[in-house]
Amino acid sequence: MLSNIQAKLLIVDDLPENLLALEALIKREDRQVFKALSADEALSLLLEHEFAMAILDVQMPGMNGFELAELMRGTEKTKNIPIVFVSAAGRELNYAFKGYESGAVDFLHKPLDIHAVKSKVNVFVDLYRQSKAMKLQVEALERSRREQELLLTRLQATQAELEQAVRMRDDFMSIVAHEVRTPLNGLILETQLRKMHLAKDNAAAFTLDKMHAMVDRDERQIKSLIRLIEDMLDVSRIRTGKLSIRPARFDLAQLVRNLVENFAPQVAAADSSMQLETEGPVEGNWDEFRIEQVVSNLLTNALRYGAKSPVQVRVYTEHGEARVEVRDHGIGISEDNQKRIFQQFERVSASHVSAGLGLGLFISEQIVAAHGGSIEVESQIDEGARFRVCLPLEAST
Template identity: 40%
Template sequence: MPMEQVRAEAPRADSRPPPSAVSVEESLEVLVDVARRLTRAHQATVVLTPAPGKSKGASVTSLSRAYEDWGGYSVPSAEESARGAGRGRGTRAEPRGRLCVPLPSGAGMLHLFDREVGDFTREDDVALSGLVRLASLALESARLLREEQRARTEAEAAEQRAAFLADASRVLASSSLDPKATLDTLARLSVPVMADWCFVDLKDDTGAVQRTSVAHADPGEDALAARVWDFPPGPEGSVHPTTRVARDAESVLVHDVDEAWLRRVSVSDEHHDVMRDVGFHSLLSVPLLARGRSLGALTFLAVRPSRHYTQADLETAQDLARRAALLVDNARLYREARRSVRLRDEFLAVASHELKTPLTPLQLRLQWLRRQTSADLSSSLPASTVLSQLDVVQRQVDKLAGLVDGLLDVSRLSSGGMTLQREDMDLEMLAREVKAHLALAATQAGSQVSLFTRGDVKGSWDRVRLEQVLTHLLSNALKYGAGQPVHIELRDEGDQVLVRVEDAGIGISPEYQAHIFERFGRAVSERHYGGLGLGLYVTRQIVEAHGGEIHVRSEPGRGSHFEVILPRREPA
């Protein structure tokens, strides 16, 4: 408790016993006033012993009317009183006397300064000792009353927090799987019980923090709330507390918000002005944690001077945040499950179509050969005719085998069954082989393929698997390249080799770029572009198995750039 200084007004009565005080301060005021009058002193000061864990205790001073009229004396601090100071800046001589009497049970000390006539006497000492014994009873009663009031206040606050959590739990339990609507309700429920303002900020799929809910206690501040919406917590690396909470998954409690703090955490001058206009003096922000990861942050602001956040408030907020995070996580899991089911159904439909596609011409060629052979068993078909038909059959069989191999790859990857057979190899030679193998596909697509190599591109990799990577990337570029040139670049980057495949085709919308490397992920309709949607998924798995990374940069209508970074050697 910070040290308090209270000046007691001198009552007109010359002597009276200490009344039954309703507070510690009132008891002390009566004590110093009676003690001063009893001893005819110019100043009486009582200093209490600091409470456990506190550095300062309360002090109360009473001055005579002569001192007040003179104006050269002021109420001293507790430290000055304890040192015998307090004579004021106008004092020109040493005091004519000083008398100190301890309060019972080490509760503090009563100091008397400057007797009106002569020095303090033995009778003064005895009278004061009796006075403090009487006053101690009132002081002890006041302290007990204060403790009782504090305990009652804490009990009421705990009851209020429990009721709030119960209400919040009912809201969360009865909510739909729409986290946005539920979090809006939760934010409104928090005001004004827990806060004058409440924010909810969630991390999106890219990890950026976005503000999703704002609630405030004053209906007249809707315009300010709109401005608050315009200032989410700030970019990654920001020192704004909400961003730090969402990023580091650690709670933040700021007891005293001042101008320096606002300047330090604001992301812009306008952001600073908005926070200043909100006028909060304390902040409490806790992470939304689920399954060991942070989903965002729940933030409370205190504007009313009477609201001060405590450790108990922090624990309540953390409990609430855990419950809210469970809702958000369940909603996301539900959406992901529905998406997975939808992708599975789409994949089964596409797979059925893709597997039937090569079977149809294969069946037609075989039927034609059977009819020609059965029509005249004595004659034979020209070898060139048979070979041309067999070429068509072989291409369809190869296509069918490729589809089956893709499905087997996904099955092995899903069960963690991929193993690498590393060997020293030249990536340029492999790239030239893949380019030659897909020459017919490039001609059919109308795209010219160029290959550039810069520096040494040798390393230890799984040749078969990297052939798959290059084949998938080049096939993808030819399929979506819109007949434009395709460029392959291999570049030496020290301990790594960079593989870049660029096309100038249809490109990929930003909302699909995060999903194209997923199993069955697509950025285009399967009705317009064939395939099982497995190539980039398999590619990513192979690259990551080699300890590498794969990235894409793309804009709709301006093509796509795929980059693969491969360590030359197996990580130690």
């Protein structure tokens, strides 16, 4: 690894022949030698490259070697470059002492000892390579540490998601068991009651009126089971991208009008009332079955959480959209819960246990989104809620 690290060497001398001679002495295939004829030229190279060491001539016109060394020691990028001074001046001038004061690591006198020069350069190049290799290893370790931290964070997030998924699964299975048990219990009780009457040959229990009532009760329980199963199937279709949308032209206002009429028994059972406001036909290309599913869900929720207050339903057009609004005056939804109610298995209620699987609004939002539309909610606690379905009047492409 060390041999792969290229070492750059800087030599500075005002005499070209000295530069060529020194270059020939220290140059090797794994080294790159840069030459400068002045301190200014050397400074430009120092700012551009990273050097393993610098060999400076002391006596140069303009800025001398000592002054260049002091500048290098005062600059962050160059302060740690080993400096070796070279001088032809006599030892009596005490240049070596001044060189060490300027930050040099060694001082050589001309004429140069070839073996000494080569040896010293080899030492500093090896030190540079070792330092560089260690720095690269530290950087690699730091990258590895950051990658491990990131991986750990992702694993923790995945673990949290899995734990949440397990909790949601368990909650969902509990909800399903409860919701399925309710209509089944009704059917079982009805069956047991009829068996008891049959065992006693009680023909009076099977008059035409009573049979009509029995069939109506059975039908309600069966429809409840079918609705639960359809909700679960729709979630599966949504997850696999197989929720089918079959658009055809129809009048949205008429669809909502029919729904409001069909909801009369539920409205009466909730001890509430429901008013519809329309501005005439609102025609567009949508999946009639799916849009009916959405509006039915909103009407059911309005009755469920409306605290027996009147429910207002409005169908109109605005900004190139067909809109259906369902407004109740019940318990309302907090701002935090407004962000949750369109998620799977969320059953938000401020005052009582919610019915259903917590899938209705999730499925409704997916259906409307598949039409290129949106569902909005406006609500405050104890002031009811307004749900608004927005559908493009033009077919979504």
